[in-house]
Amino acid sequence: MSHPRAPRLALRGISKRYPGVLANDGIDLDVRPGEIHAVLGENGAGKSTLMKVIYGIVKPDAGTIRWEGAPVTIANPAQARKLGIGMVFQHFSLFDTLTVAENIRLAVDTIAARALPARIRDVSERYGLALDPDRHIHTMSVGERQRVEIVRCLLQEPRLLIMDEPTSVLTPQAVLRLFDTLRALAAEGRSILYISHKLDEIRALCHRATVLRAGRVTGECDPRVETSATLARMMIGSELPHPRHRDAAAGAPALVVDALDVRAGDPFGTTLRGISFSVRAGEIVGIAGVSGNGQKELLAALSGERTLGRKDAIVLCGTPAGRLGAAARRALGLAFVPEERLGRGAVPEMSLADNALLTTRGPALVARGFIRSKGVRAYATKTIADFRVKATGPDAAARSLSGGNLQKFIVGREIGQQPRVLIAAQPTWGVDVGASAQIRQALIDLRDRGVAVLVISEELDELMEICDRLAVIAEGRLSEAKSIHATSAEEIGMLMAGSHAARGEPSADAARA
Amino acid sequence: MRAFFEARPQPSRLAVWMAPVLATGATLVIGFIVFEAFDKNPLAAFYAFFIQPVATRYGVAELLLKATPLMLIATGLAIGYRANVWNIGAEGQLTLGAMAGGGLALLAGDDSWPAFVLLPAMFACGALAGMAWAAIPAWLRTRFNANEILTSLMLVYIATLLLSWLVHGPWRDPEGYNFPQSKLFSDNALLPNLLAETRLNVGLALALAIVALAWLFVRRHIVGFEMRVAGLAPAAANYAGISARRNVWLGMLAGGACAGLAGVGEAAGPIGQLLPSMSPGYGFAAIIVAFVGRLHPLGIVLASLLMSLLYLGGESAQMNLALPSAVTGLFQGTLLFFLLAADVFVNYRVRIARSAPRPAT
Numbered sequence: 001m002s003h004p005r006a007p008r009l010a011l012r013g014i015s016k017r018y019p020g021v022l023a024n025d026g027i028d029l030d031v032r033p034g035e036i037h038a039v040l041g042e043n044g045a046g047k048s049t050l051m052k053v054i055y056g057i058v059k060p061d062a063g064t065i066r067w068e069g070a071p072v073t074i075a076n077p078a079q080a081r082k083l084g085i086g087m088v089f090q091h092f093s094l095f096d097t098l099t100v101a102e103n104i105r106l107a108v109d110t111i112a113a114r115a116l117p118a119r120i121r122d123v124s125e126r127y128g129l130a131l132d133p134d135r136h137i138h139t140m141s142v143g144e145r146q147r148v149e150i151v152r153c154l155l156q157e158p159r160l161l162i163m164d165e166p167t168s169v170l171t172p173q174a175v176l177r178l179f180d181t182l183r184a185l186a187a188e189g190r191s192i193l194y195i196s197h198k199l200d201e202i203r204a205l206c207h208r209a210t211v212l213r214a215g216r217v218t219g220e221c222d223p224r225v226e227t228s229a230t231l232a233r234m235m236i237g238s239e240l241p242h243p244r245h246r247d248a249a250a251g252a253p254a255l256v257v258d259a260l261d262v263r264a265g266d267p268f269g270t271t272l273r274g275i276s277f278s279v280r281a282g283e284i285v286g287i288a289g290v291s292g293n294g295q296k297e298l299l300a301a302l303s304g305e306r307t308l309g310r311k312d313a314i315v316l317c318g319t320p321a322g323r324l325g326a327a328a329r330r331a332l333g334l335a336f337v338p339e340e341r342l343g344r345g346a347v348p349e350m351s352l353a354d355n356a357l358l359t360t361r362g363p364a365l366v367a368r369g370f371i372r373s374k375g376v377r378a379y380a381t382k383t384i385a386d387f388r389v390k391a392t393g394p395d396a397a398a399r400s401l402s403g404g405n406l407q408k409f410i411v412g413r414e415i416g417q418q419p420r421v422l423i424a425a426q427p428t429w430g431v432d433v434g435a436s437a438q439i440r441q442a443l444i445d446l447r448d449r450g451v452a453v454l455v456i457s458e459e460l461d462e463l464m465e466i467c468d469r470l471a472v473i474a475e476g477r478l479s480e481a482k483s484i485h486a487t488s489a490e491e492i493g494m495l496m497a498g499s500h501a502a503r504g505e506p507s508a509d510a511a512r513a
Numbered sequence: 514m515r516a517f518f519e520a521r522p523q524p525s526r527l528a529v530w531m532a533p534v535l536a537t538g539a540t541l542v543i544g545f546i547v548f549e550a551f552d553k554n555p556l557a558a559f560y561a562f563f564i565q566p567v568a569t570r571y572g573v574a575e576l577l578l579k580a581t582p583l584m585l586i587a588t589g590l591a592i593g594y595r596a597n598v599w600n601i602g603a604e605g606q607l608t609l610g611a612m613a614g615g616g617l618a619l620l621a622g623d624d625s626w627p628a629f630v631l632l633p634a635m636f637a638c639g640a641l642a643g644m645a646w647a648a649i650p651a652w653l654r655t656r657f658n659a660n661e662i663l664t665s666l667m668l669v670y671i672a673t674l675l676l677s678w679l680v681h682g683p684w685r686d687p688e689g690y691n692f693p694q695s696k697l698f699s700d701n702a703l704l705p706n707l708l709a710e711t712r713l714n715v716g717l718a719l720a721l722a723i724v725a726l727a728w729l730f731v732r733r734h735i736v737g738f739e740m741r742v743a744g745l746a747p748a749a750a751n752y753a754g755i756s757a758r759r760n761v762w763l764g765m766l767a768g769g770a771c772a773g774l775a776g777v778g779e780a781a782g783p784i785g786q787l788l789p790s791m792s793p794g795y796g797f798a799a800i801i802v803a804f805v806g807r808l809h810p811l812g813i814v815l816a817s818l819l820m821s822l823l824y825l826g827g828e829s830a831q832m833n834l835a836l837p838s839a840v841t842g843l844f845q846g847t848l849l850f851f852l853l854a855a856d857v858f859v860n861y862r863v864r865i866a867r868s869a870p871r872p873a874t
Binding site for chain 2: 366
């Protein structure tokens with residue numbers, strides 16, 4: 001399909017320098033009416049900065065923007081919205097203490113406050129993004145918050161819709177529905193800028209793709225005629241590393257969860273009912289599911305951030321651990337990569353060295369209660385080197401790192417503790433292709449060394465790629481974990497969507513039978 | 514042209530230490546205006562306020578004497594503040610400490626105990642009493658989630674009234690012409706002097722030792738590190754298994770112990786007996802000292818000297834310029850105000866940019 005019409009949005013020579021990094025270096029970009037245009041690139045390639053320029057959050061140092069043929073200066077997001085540009089962010093801009101409807105009202109002033117809840121329900125149903133307008137944001141998981149962002153944007157009927165990784169929280173079926181929606185929006189003549197690391201999605205959806213690397217445009221192509229491998233090569237400048245995956249030689253169960261019940265911590269949380277599963281040494285078990293189905297509660301119960309009443313609901317390396325706190329569970333050999341990196345997995349203001357000390361103990365780092373700075377710095381330096389974290393060194397503040405690099409550091413820190421059980425939540429969420437592959441490989445290597453690994457993720461492709469067994473969580477219940485060879489993406493997708501017919505009763509785990 | 518704030522990628526170390534300097538400068542400007550408004554020659558006023566009090570050896574000793582309780586209390590409070598434990602009731606904990614230490618001194622009576630036993634025992638009693646007073650808000654916070662800012666503050670007034678009752682009633686000096694004050698302590702219950710012909714006593718050495726210990730705890734000890742994490746990112750602390758309860762208890766007790774020690778230092782130092790009021794608000798001023806000192810032990814030592822100078826300057830301004838004593842509080846408040854404002858430069862910097870060209874439509 002060709003687009004003979006004049007571009008709706010035309011960028012010429014956009015440059016933006018941040019202290020120490022040239023985020024955008026003379027970028028040209030044309031987006032035509034009715035076009036779904038992919039912007040591809042690794043984390044740190046400059047995609048987010050470019051989108052912020054278009055949405056008026058960041059002012060470029062140089063370059064021009066033409067909108068519908070006329071040169072414009074987009075001073076702020078309000079002006080961008082007025083022009084007809086909408087954006088769904090990768091990092092959310094929502095107020096925790098307000099409800100969905102209140103948050104949306106802050107950005108959408110074209111709809112009367114009274115009519116808003118009905119319009120939200122309307123739009124969310126149309127696009128299959130279930131949403132209660134009266135819920136408070138702080139009660140929502142990351143995935144649910146993204147839904148709010150998407151609905152908020154669609155409510156404004158934009159002529160150009162910027163979508164930054166919109167599908168990571170959707171079931172495969174919902175992704176297809178969203179794609180239908182996006183195609184329909186494009187057919188109406190709207191333009192869509194689609195940022196994603198998922199090459200298959202881009203090939204299935206987008207008409208054109210602009211590839212960025214290190215702040216420059218390195219290629220333009222029609223993704224429909226490319227393969228994932230050729231796209232990846234353009235993006236990272238080399239072949240996509242494929243994780244090697246031997247068959248599991250699983251040993252004794254290292255993490256056993258038995259009939260775990262957890263009441264929801266807040267009125268909108270998910271109550272966990274009778275969750276039973278086990279992870280053996282030397283295997284990777286995955287838990288798939290759409291966010292908001294109990295992942296948050298399950299993770300808090302497993303990590304010890306929330307302690308349980310019954311001590312043998314969780315048995316860690318043979319020790320009943322239900323009543324133990326997070327530190328005590330770590331001492332038993334548990335390591336945990338949480339979903340949120342800044343503020344939970346790492347202290348934003350602190351250096352990487354201090355962040356290494358956050359969860360890591362041991363005689364080299366702490367002796368008789370006193371910190372051994374040399375040991376701590378050595379641990380951080382080794383983690384940075386082993387996981388190829390792009391940082392100025394152990395003194396760099398955690399918040400100065402890009403999301404993918406910080407995630408590599410956190411994963412590296414946890415793996416470096418030589419755990420017997422590792423739990424990882426959304427290990428590659430918002431992480432670029434290169435870093436994702438590296439993190440997945442690290443998890444597989446860990447498994448091969450005889451560690452029990454549990455991965456809770458919403459990215460089905462990722463789980464299918466690395467897991468030995470896979471279970472699905474829906475509405476606080478867990479399906480039976482099945483060998484990856486004995487299941488299919490379709491079956492898992494049905495379970496994720498809450499299809500009761502396909503879900504196995506929460507029964508004794510196959511591993512224990 | 515327009516100026517705007519831009520987030521810094523890393524907090525600026527320079528700004529962390531420049532903010533107090535900037536705030537002090539701005540406070541001086543406000544002082545200038547205030548003195549002008551009172552029709553005082555600002556230069557003479559500044560001289561009376563900031564130079565005259567420390568122009569003599571005695572004056573320097575007084576500066577150190579007043580800085581002692583401030584640095585002691587601020588050091589204790591800062592341990593809690595780093596973990597977001599807001600003990601506002603150091604004044605009350607100081608009062609309880611003075612009451613317990615002074616009570617022991619009165620009980621010991623005339624020279625029956627040697628000083629090397631009695632003084633440590635008084636400090637121990639004072640620290641324990643301060644901790645006990647701080648334990649109340651700690652318990653209310655961990656048990657009922659009651660806000661420790663309010664409970665610790667309210668306990669200040671209870672403590673003051675308790676001491677007032679004691680010196681008006683059971684502990685009143687029978688030969689004191691009915692004045693509300695206790696007997697004078699015996700010599701063995703008084704802190705030895707550090708500098709002849711001044712009031713400076715060994716309390717300063719104790720305070721500096723505590724500051725050094727606190728530095729060791731905050732910078733080198735894993736528990737100090739964990740409390741810092743809890744203050745910066747509570748979710749990360751929870752993730753790492755750092756106990757929020759323990760932090761509340763430690764933070765409150767550290768503040769209470771230091772305030773209690775300071776109370777004994779006042780009773781057994783410059784005052785030498787128990788009075789209805791044992792401090793001119795050191796417990797509250799120490800909150801400002803803790804923040805001006807960036808919650809850092811060395812910063813707290815410097816800030817306590819500055820705050821002490823404000824106290825001395827206020828007295829001097831009263832005597833020499835006939836200014837009201839409220840001028841001390843005014844300087845204290847202004848200083849904290851500007852410090853909080855100057856803190857924005859730690860995470861932001863000012864950028865000046867030419868305004869963007871207008872759209873050519």
